[in-house]
Amino acid sequence: MAISLGTARTRRRRPRESRERDGRLAFWLVIPSVIVLTVVIAFPVISSVVRSFFGDGIGDVPFVGFQNYADALWGYGAQEFWAATGITYLFAGVTIVLETLIGLGMALVANRAFRGRGLLRASVLVPWAIPTAVAAVLWKWAFDPQGIINAITGSTVVWTGSAVPSIIAIIIADTWKTAPFVALLILAGLQIIPDDVYEAAKIDGASAWKRFWYITLPLVRPALLVAVLFRLLDALRMYDLPEIMTNGANGTATLSVLVVQSTLSQLKPGYGGALSTLTFALIFVTAYLFVRLLGVNAVDQASSGKGAGR
Amino acid sequence: MTETVTARRDTEVPRTSTPTPPRRRRRFTWGTGGLYVALVAIGIFCLAPFYWMVVSSLKGPADIFDNSLVPLEPTLENYAAVFGAQNTFALALRNSVIIAGSVTVIALVFGIFASYAIARLQFRGKNLVLGLFLATSMFPGVAILTPLFQLFADLGWIDTFQAMIIPDVSFSLPLGVWILTSFFRAMPWELEAAARVDGCTRGQAFRKIILPLAVPGVFTTAILVFISAWNEFMIANSMSLTSASQPVTVAIAQFSGISQYDKPYGTQMAAGVLVTIPLIILVLIFQRRIISGLTAGGVK
Numbered sequence: 001m002a003i004s005l006g007t008a009r010t011r012r013r014r015p016r017e018s019r020e021r022d023g024r025l026a027f028w029l030v031i032p033s034v035i036v037l038t039v040v041i042a043f044p045v046i047s048s049v050v051r052s053f054f055g056d057g058i059g060d061v062p063f064v065g066f067q068n069y070a071d072a073l074w075g076y077g078a079q080e081f082w083a084a085t086g087i088t089y090l091f092a093g094v095t096i097v098l099e100t101l102i103g104l105g106m107a108l109v110a111n112r113a114f115r116g117r118g119l120l121r122a123s124v125l126v127p128w129a130i131p132t133a134v135a136a137v138l139w140k141w142a143f144d145p146q147g148i149i150n151a152i153t154g155s156t157v158v159w160t161g162s163a164v165p166s167i168i169a170i171i172i173a174d175t176w177k178t179a180p181f182v183a184l185l186i187l188a189g190l191q192i193i194p195d196d197v198y199e200a201a202k203i204d205g206a207s208a209w210k211r212f213w214y215i216t217l218p219l220v221r222p223a224l225l226v227a228v229l230f231r232l233l234d235a236l237r238m239y240d241l242p243e244i245m246t247n248g249a250n251g252t253a254t255l256s257v258l259v260v261q262s263t264l265s266q267l268k269p270g271y272g273g274a275l276s277t278l279t280f281a282l283i284f285v286t287a288y289l290f291v292r293l294l295g296v297n298a299v300d301q302a303s304s305g306k307g308a309g310r
Numbered sequence: 311m312t313e314t315v316t317a318r319r320d321t322e323v324p325r326t327s328t329p330t331p332p333r334r335r336r337r338f339t340w341g342t343g344g345l346y347v348a349l350v351a352i353g354i355f356c357l358a359p360f361y362w363m364v365v366s367s368l369k370g371p372a373d374i375f376d377n378s379l380v381p382l383e384p385t386l387e388n389y390a391a392v393f394g395a396q397n398t399f400a401l402a403l404r405n406s407v408i409i410a411g412s413v414t415v416i417a418l419v420f421g422i423f424a425s426y427a428i429a430r431l432q433f434r435g436k437n438l439v440l441g442l443f444l445a446t447s448m449f450p451g452v453a454i455l456t457p458l459f460q461l462f463a464d465l466g467w468i469d470t471f472q473a474m475i476i477p478d479v480s481f482s483l484p485l486g487v488w489i490l491t492s493f494f495r496a497m498p499w500e501l502e503a504a505a506r507v508d509g510c511t512r513g514q515a516f517r518k519i520i521l522p523l524a525v526p527g528v529f530t531t532a533i534l535v536f537i538s539a540w541n542e543f544m545i546a547n548s549m550s551l552t553s554a555s556q557p558v559t560v561a562i563a564q565f566s567g568i569s570q571y572d573k574p575y576g577t578q579m580a581a582g583v584l585v586t587i588p589l590i591i592l593v594l595i596f597q598r599r600i601i602s603g604l605t606a607g608g609v610k
Binding site: 022023025026027029030032033034036037039040041042043044045047048051102105106109110112116118119120121122123124125126127129130131132133134135136137138139141142144146147148151176179180181184185187188233236237239240243244255256259260263264269272273276277279280283284287 | 345348349352353355356357359360362363366375377419420421423424426427428431432433434436439442443446447448449450451452453454455456457458459460461476477479480483484487512537540541543544547548558559560562563575578579582585586589590592593594597598600601604605
């Protein structure tokens with residue numbers, strides 16, 4: 001932002017003594033947040049990793065090394081773990097593609113519309129604002145055998161009763177809930193593209209399609225990729241929808257559902273710890289690959305505060 | 311105050327308010343016709359499921375599955391059942407207000423402190439702190455669920471508000487700090503410098519000059535934090551055991567209805583409407599702020 005220039009200048013002018021005082025003040029200002037994050041996130045994550053090397057049960061548990069990981073990866077739990085991994089990535093892949101396409105379409109329309117834009121903005125925010133738990137209940141009933149979906153399509157499918165229809169139902173619910181949010185992120189990227197670029201292209205005789213392909217897409221790419229990255233991190237942790245709509249039945253148990261089931265319902269903290277560590281590792285590696293392969297600089301953006309869009 | 315609000319809007323995200331007159335001159339063409347069709351389609355896509363929830367909530371048990379698009383015999387029976395004896399929805403609403411309210415206040419206080427330091431002060435380990443915020447927003451919630459459950463069980467905190475408030479605060483902090491930092495960065499710091507030249511301490515300058523100016527940003531963050539805390543399900547589903555601490559999201563998923571058919575459809579829909587209405591009102595009033603806050607994270 002323009003003002004950060006001014007800040008930099010004042011900073012340089014400041015003498016060393018006041019910078020030290022800054023440091024002390026900053027410490028006291030930052031420490032409450034750091035403590036909360038450490039207690040609630042860093043400590044549990046570490047203790048869950050440590051716990052994953054011990055056996056299940058309560059009280060004195062034996063050290064089992066990588067046994068829990070072996071169980072999950074190729075032991076007795078391999079089948080459900082890989083099934084959960086598969087369905088998690090299937091959900092993430094399909095919903096992200098659908099949400100990005102629909103979101104891009106919505107953003108392009110919203111960017112061109114002048115009348116009714118406020119109304120559009122408000123209606124786009126409605127699916128985002130509805131609690132996922134409520135949305136899950138809503139879609140669960142819509143997909144009831146006697147529900148509205150079957151009434152409209154004239155089918156008699158028991159949606160949440162078998163694998164493929166359950167998966168479709170969850171994908172539809174997630175797409176409805178999140179595509180508008182993706183649209184908002186992309187719209188913000190579209191709005192920083194200056195109008196004169198389009199004017200120039202128009203004067204040069206570029207067709208609407210060419211303007212979209214050679215101007216809009218490349219210029220909106222940073223915003224698009226950040227939106228996809230956000231969605232990727234979120235979609236790989238999907239929990240509420242499968243938990244409420246199918247209870248993880250019919251092969252819809254995502255990694256998150258599986259972790260909760262094995263730790264809280266089946267009381268296997270060691271094995272559950274291994275599962276959650278594996279889940280985190282998968283998410284981290286996927287996000288890392290995504291950032292490396294596609295060159296999203298979300299991290300840069302976070303630390304420098306400068307937009308990728310300009 | 312209003313002046314600074316509008317100024318902020320323009321600097322944050324370029325938006326509709328900046329006029330782009332040349333494009334408006336176009337008359338009705340197939341292009342604009344198609345545009346309105348697309349607009350209506352988007353509206354239906356976004357609102358139809360919510361409309362269906364409202365309609366279903368107004369139907370009695372007899373015609374709940376008649377799938378007519380308007381309630382033929384509208385009744386408030388379901389809403390009565392929501393607050394009826396077999397459900398503890400009123401209690402759950404109170405719990406949700408307490409939890410989401412506390413989360414908002416705590417996360418804002420901590421978030422304002424931290425983001426002021428990040429935006430305004432130079433200190434060693436700043437990148438470490440930023441890294442911590444970024445990393446924690448990436449962790450899968452389930453990874454912390456079990457250890458946290460055990461920690462809180464040891465403390466005897468299961469089924470208490472703090473067992474949900476503290477995790478929710480930590481989930482909101484990264485987003486809140488991110489948004490607030492971008493707001494603080496865009497602030498005219500010359501004012502603070504001037505106040506200090508005039509003899510204000512740093513604290514006074516912050517309280518009297520910076521904080522009032524930061525109100526729009528703080529407010530945006532408050533709305534987003536409140537909505538995310540209000541909607542939280544996973545932690546609450548594990549930490550709350552009885553209706554004494556259950557928030558609405560958990561209560562709805564466990565509802566029993568008025569009909570004896572084990573299908574509390576109408577009741578759940580009515581409860582869903584009741585839970586969503588405060589959010590819809592927030593969205594309608596503060597849509598611009600919400601969008602500027604949401605997009606501050608993605609594109610700036």
